[in-house]
Amino acid sequence: MSIQEVAKQAGVSSATVSRVFNLPDKVTEATRERVKRIAKALGYMPNASARALRTQRSRVLGVVLPTLLNPVFAECLDGIASAATAAGYAILPVTTDYQLAQEDQAVNLLLAGNVDGMILVVSNPSTSRALKRLQAAKLPYVLAYNRHTAHPCVSVDSQAAVVALVAYLAQLGHRRITLVTGQLAASDRAQQRLRGFKKGMMAAGLKTSDLLEVPFVKSAAQDISKLLLIKGRPTALVCSNDLLAIRSIRAAHLAGLSVPNDLSVVGFDGISIGEDLTPILSTITQPNAEMGRRATGLLVQALAGGKPLKPSSSLTLEHAFREGESCARPAPILMEILKSHKKI
Amino acid sequence: MSIQEVAKQAGVSSATVSRVFNLPDKVTEATRERVKRIAKALGYMPNASARALRTQRSRVLGVVLPTLLNPVFAECLDGIASAATAAGYAILPVTTDYQLAQEDQAVNLLLAGNVDGMILVVSNPSTSRALKRLQAAKLPYVLAYNRHTAHPCVSVDSQAAVVALVAYLAQLGHRRITLVTGQLAASDRAQQRLRGFKKGMMAAGLKTSDLLEVPFVKSAAQDISKLLLIKGRPTALVCSNDLLAIRSIRAAHLAGLSVPNDLSVVGFDGISIGEDLTPILSTITQPNAEMGRRATGLLVQALAGGKPLKPSSSLTLEHAFREGESCARPAPILMEILKSHKKI
DNA sequence: CTGTTAGCGCTTTCAA
């Protein structure tokens, strides 16, 4: 079903049919209606490839994400998808599994796919070769979650969030707080959160060396539970993301500790499932879907204007602390015991 | 960077350049290498739209899913994405939020997007208008999760799984088992699981009327907890999906019951996060990523053969029961109390 | 307001 067929049936030229769909004002109402009717009857749908070839714009947005298995990114993609659809764009998502090599491949794939622009979450904007390629290709793009002065980003201020969180925990009475993080090298977010943690600990006058890097997802709960079995164990865990927080709660269980009575656990991300858990996950929430929507909005706007997206158009969205049920004041008795251990 | 440019620089015709990439055997090694070298130096990438227009195949697969917010489908999409990429296809996902109207729209959108085929999870294959359209358009497609003799499907035998599950619970000693389900009308899976439940209860000689339909996600935990506060409450909950199971565990908590001591909760889906929870979710697991991969494989194969995908090529994948920690033998004392309540 | 026409970049006969 091509435009020619419709034109023939309607007794007009293909140009007129094209106008009916793209510049309806430039066609008489009479012909417009007739053409529409016939097009509909024939089930005509414009050929996207032909249109893209002719206009040099595919109306497709590439999306590069670490994984869909972490609900953070699934939620974000959901936001991207809805905003893109609303703006008349299709999306073409690719995952990288946090691997730099795959990041490169992903960008290549999308470049080859003629996308008009890209939304991406990279490991680290400073070192990403994929980003360099993108800039070389002069393709409009926007980063999500990443935060870097040299790139247009939509993100939250993770560092400030964690600073405030540590202050809150300290104020609750926690003195032994450990940061549980995934591979620091794999994510600038993890690094920012670490900086926030150090800063917060310093500000609270607490020693800041308590950090547990959990590189392997599989053994995370075991690794964390080991930490909880030692004398002078932490009374609170600040987890770099919600998935780690969930595993930390499991680790507490494995170590025979109850959350939040024996151990406070706080996450970061605000994945929606956290609200349904028992205990409800205490966490710093990010507006994940909104993050995707805003990133998409920025990109679509840039595309419409034909302008390159400037780093100065970066957006910092609001985060929030969700109290939840996995975080509490440390039990006074527990504090005494731990203190005495310290003295030994 | 067009093929013409490469041709000119290499001193050959565009046809030869095209052959170098598509039919390399039909070109002398010498020219092949030279063209490749120059193409690489120029950063040439074939234009996907032009190729699609010319060949009438976009190498894009449409994907229609209810939502990305349920990890089941995120996991499945992950499988689809990896299989599609491996086969040289891009994917174009659209979500329907379980709405029939959006299902229609989604299919239209993808049809307009010139996809070569579609993988979809619909509400109900029997009644789906979207599927009719697809068939009318003669576009190859395959359903995932859905199960219907008139369509090519990749699924698990939910009904049999639940029959076996109920038998297992009965054998553990449970007599009061309630099925917790989402909107039955919105999903054929829910209906199949219900059938399995009824069949299983019947086989175990238990009364089968215990069913709780929870239409609103928001209030799910509250709704379920009400059920748990009545006299003669169930000792086991069979949940139609893992998200409901998670909310049921919360409901138990709200009702002051502990899982699995006071109440057994079993889910359905096998979302990966279930293994990290405390208690580990007892559930019937489906191979979600594999489901996506197999569906993609079937579709890609059909596309390669130029054959329509027949219902007879449907695949039933293996499900399994994951014991987990949210399911146990009912406490004997509890049974006594409940029995006495029944007598009152 | 409408039609004619050129051509987007690629693949694929057909000839050489």
Next chain:
DNA sequence: TTGAAAGCGCTAACAG
């Protein structure tokens, strides 16, 4: 083995 040329379906000057 390679090249010439047509044409996929559409849009956008340009002319009328």
